[in-house]
Amino acid sequence: MSAGALRRRLVIERAAATADGGGGREVTWESVATVFAAVRPVRAEERDELGRVDGVATHAVEVRAGVDLAGGDRLTIDGRMLRVLAVRDADPRGRRLLALAEEAER
Numbered sequence: 023m024s025a026g027a028l029r030r031r032l033v034i035e036r037a038a039a040t041a042d043g044g045g046g047r048e049v050t051w052e053s054v055a056t057v058f059a060a061v062r063p064v065r066a067e068e069r070d071e072l073g074r075v076d077g078v079a080t081h082a083v084e085v086r087a088g089v090d091l092a093g094g095d096r097l098t099i100d101g102r103m104l105r106v107l108a109v110r111d112a113d114p115r116g117r118r119l120l121a122l123a124e125e126a127e128r
Contacts, residue, residue, distance in 0.1 A: 028058040028086065035096040051096055060084040061099060064122070079122040080104075084112050087119055097123060 035051040042048040064082045081104055083097060097104040104123035112120035 027060045028084070030059050030061045030099055032057060032059050032061070032083070032097050032099040034089070034091055035098065036092075037094065037096075054090055054095070057085050057089050059097075059099075078124050079107055080125045081123045083121040083123055085119050085121070087111070087116050089119060091119055091121055096126065097121075103127070 033056050034054040036054050037049050038052050039047045039049050061081055061083050064079055083104065083106075085091060091106065091109050093106055093108050095106040097106065103126040105126040107122045107124060109119055109121045112118035
């Protein structure tokens with residue numbers, strides 16, 4: 023994939039839990055980085071395991087290697103949110119990362 027394909031600007035966010043003062047925890051999302059990526063829709067199927075629907079990949083997001091990106095992170099792209107399900111190398115030389123993500127509600 024050429025560098026020109028990484029043209030969608032996105033914000034990587036990570037959950038941070040803090041004490042709420044009442045014995046519980048409050049989760050907030052903190053920006054980790056703003057990067058350029060290639061985003062494409064992928065075919066997705068729902069899986070029902072033990073009466074629970076598991077995460078369904080709806081998008082593949084490719085970024086340059088070295089970006090701090092992990093499963094559980096959230097991506098904001100043009101006002102839409104994606105939840106990262108998994109991250110792996112996108113090519114054998116390790117130049118890019120591929121994240122499988124699903125559309126998330128705000």
